[in-house]
Amino acid sequence: MPEASPKKTILAADKLAPEGLDWIRSQPDAELLEKPGLSEAEYAAILRGGGVHAMIVRSAITVSAGVLADPGDLAVIARAGVGVDNIDIPAATARGILVVNTAEASTITTAEHAFTLLASLLRNIAPAAASMREGQWDRSKFQGRQLHGMTLGVVGLGRIGRTVAERALAFGMKVVGHDPFVHADLQIDGHTVRTFRSFAELAPHADAVTFHVPKTAETTGMLDEASFALCRDGVFVVNASRGGIVDEQALVAALGSGKCGGAALDVYTSEPPPADSPLRSAPRLLLTPHLGASTQEAQTAVSVEAAKACMAYLRGEGISGAVNAGGVRVDLSPRQRAFVELAGKMATLLSPMITRGIAGVEVALDGDDLAPAAGTVERTVLVGLLQRHLASALNVINVADVAEKRGIRVTTRSSGGDPGGGKLTLTVHGPADAVDASTEAADRSRRIVGRVYADGAPRVVEVNGYAMDMVPAGAMVLIQNEDKPGIIGAVGTAFGSAGVNIADMTISRRSREGEHVATALMLLKLDAAAPAGLLADLEALPAVRKVAAVQV
Ligand SMILES: NC(=O)C1=CN([C@@H]2O[C@H](COP(=O)(O)OP(=O)(O)OC[C@H]3O[C@@H](n4cnc5c(N)ncnc54)[C@H](O)[C@@H]3O)[C@@H](O)[C@H]2O)C=CC1
Numbered sequence: 001m002p003e004a005s006p007k008k009t010i011l012a013a014d015k016l017a018p019e020g021l022d023w024i025r026s027q028p029d030a031e032l033l034e035k036p037g038l039s040e041a042e043y044a045a046i047l048r049g050g051g052v053h054a055m056i057v058r059s060a061i062t063v064s065a066g067v068l069a070d071p072g073d074l075a076v077i078a079r080a081g082v083g084v085d086n087i088d089i090p091a092a093t094a095r096g097i098l099v100v101n102t103a104e105a106s107t108i109t110t111a112e113h114a115f116t117l118l119a120s121l122l123r124n125i126a127p128a129a130a131s132m133r134e135g136q137w138d139r140s141k142f143q144g145r146q147l148h149g150m151t152l153g154v155v156g157l158g159r160i161g162r163t164v165a166e167r168a169l170a171f172g173m174k175v176v177g178h179d180p181f182v183h184a185d186l187q188i189d190g191h192t193v194r195t196f197r198s199f200a201e202l203a204p205h206a207d208a209v210t211f212h213v214p215k216t217a218e219t220t221g222m223l224d225e226a227s228f229a230l231c232r233d234g235v236f237v238v239n240a241s242r243g244g245i246v247d248e249q250a251l252v253a254a255l256g257s258g259k260c261g262g263a264a265l266d267v268y269t270s271e272p273p274p275a276d277s278p279l280r281s282a283p284r285l286l287l288t289p290h291l292g293a294s295t296q297e298a299q300t301a302v303s304v305e306a307a308k309a310c311m312a313y314l315r316g317e318g319i320s321g322a323v324n325a326g327g328v329r330v331d332l333s334p335r336q337r338a339f340v341e342l343a344g345k346m347a348t349l350l351s352p353m354i355t356r357g358i359a360g361v362e363v364a365l366d367g368d369d370l371a372p373a374a375g376t377v378e379r380t381v382l383v384g385l386l387q388r389h390l391a392s393a394l395n396v397i398n399v400a401d402v403a404e405k406r407g408i409r410v411t412t413r414s415s416g417g418d419p420g421g422g423k424l425t426l427t428v429h430g431p432a433d434a435v436d437a438s439t440e441a442a443d444r445s446r447r448i449v450g451r452v453y454a455d456g457a458p459r460v461v462e463v464n465g466y467a468m469d470m471v472p473a474g475a476m477v478l479i480q481n482e483d484k485p486g487i488i489g490a491v492g493t494a495f496g497s498a499g500v501n502i503a504d505m506t507i508s509r510r511s512r513e514g515e516h517v518a519t520a521l522m523l524l525k526l527d528a529a530a531p532a533g534l535l536a537d538l539e540a541l542p543a544v545r546k547v548a549a550v551q552v
């Protein structure tokens, strides 16, 4: 990765409201790179060149795996808006790039647009207005339908869907809904919104349907030829969510046959739709060019929120609107941060002892006020354990995915009230067949325990049953040996001959039932990393069982 510049550069890769851009310009540690409207290849080249730390997008560009192939210094992508279907989230996650959106800032604006589309559609506002411009005066041609008394089916009862439902109820409509994550009827503003388990079940109950779902494999083509058949004759349709949730071909056919009484679209499978798209000439079809979030108010809000979210993350102040961060938090108290630091050091220290793979990791965090740090501690532990064994760079964003792909079971628990002021215990289980020849056959798990006392220093107090008290730091060497006289001297001589100074050393003895000799673990802090020759010399010493070097 290129060297990080002291200033953080934010690439504005779409048209953003000036308020957000001005906010970036006003920050002493931020720099703005305004480049809307480029191709994917051009964005990929900008990122590859390094020096771009954050990227803000809307719906105009596709942040594909190709754009992120070599993302340079990119640490965060902010969607100034809601839908992240134009961002390859798995690709971003795999490269350790945080993705955030500004989910709430445009809810009301988008709901207003969807509801306006419905009302305009039912009252023929667009064709009537166009006819007036053409000098006509035809009142009977544009007779409409009344909202009051009609039943509106809201598909997707999230932020926007519920906000649309509130407006429909205020207009005297009946509202029914479907959302797989809403299992009971809803009470909205004193009205009952009946919910159905599937769109197919809802379809026969609605005079009009409006879609407010994300674009996923399940939602794509939700309203297609087959599901149109389940709808009431003359059903009205509004789609201001994503193109393709209402199948465009099926819609044109249903408008032609009269099955659909009229429709309004704000979003399209291809944006803009081609000039000769049948959508542009279909009867009773009201089209807007993806204007759902386009109000002054919403755009100001999403632009400023996206810019602030990028800088907050880059400054380590917090993560807001995370799409792919799991339980990671950066807005932790100094004490919580100390445990995150301890977690990284403990896992790094333990990692060279894990030579036969990892089947499971248990993280136990005991102490008051530590629970909010549990997700971050867990991921920091995984980074520390796995980094040594993997070629690709790991961080707290991508590590959970990597662990899952490797089939590592991770369990984390936190509890309050540790009398010692806080304790972190990591237990790493090897696979069932991983018997390490140099340890006892039954000894397939590794355990390390650490504490942070009032001085804030991260201390290791136990490694695999060896009790100790050491603040791990810098270049270290771990030596496990049979507990016999003369070993310490031999180790000291080896270091002396290699010209490597030992800065600190701790030795702990362990005598376990079933182990026929007592063993000792030495942890040495060095002034410089141990060269390979020294490690080989140490390994060759009689009674030495294991040697590992680690940079903590
Ligand atoms: N036209 C425009 O300019 C805008 C469009 N949008 C679109 O609106 C969508 C909804 O936004 P929000 O309400 O903020 O999101 P949200 O996440 O609050 O709500 C989405 C809801 O859809 C539900 N859902 C998911 N799969 C479903 C399925 N198969 N069937 C039924 N419901 C399902 C979810 O459970 C959730 O409750 C966004 O995904 C975005 O694509 C958002 C903002 C502006």
Ligand SMILES: O=C(O)C(=O)COP(=O)(O)O
Binding pocket: 058, 059, 060, 080, 081, 082, 083, 084, 106, 290, 291, 292, 293, 294
């Ligand atoms: O926020 C969303 O999901 C939208 O669809 C709005 O898109 P836009 O930012 O206007 O390109």
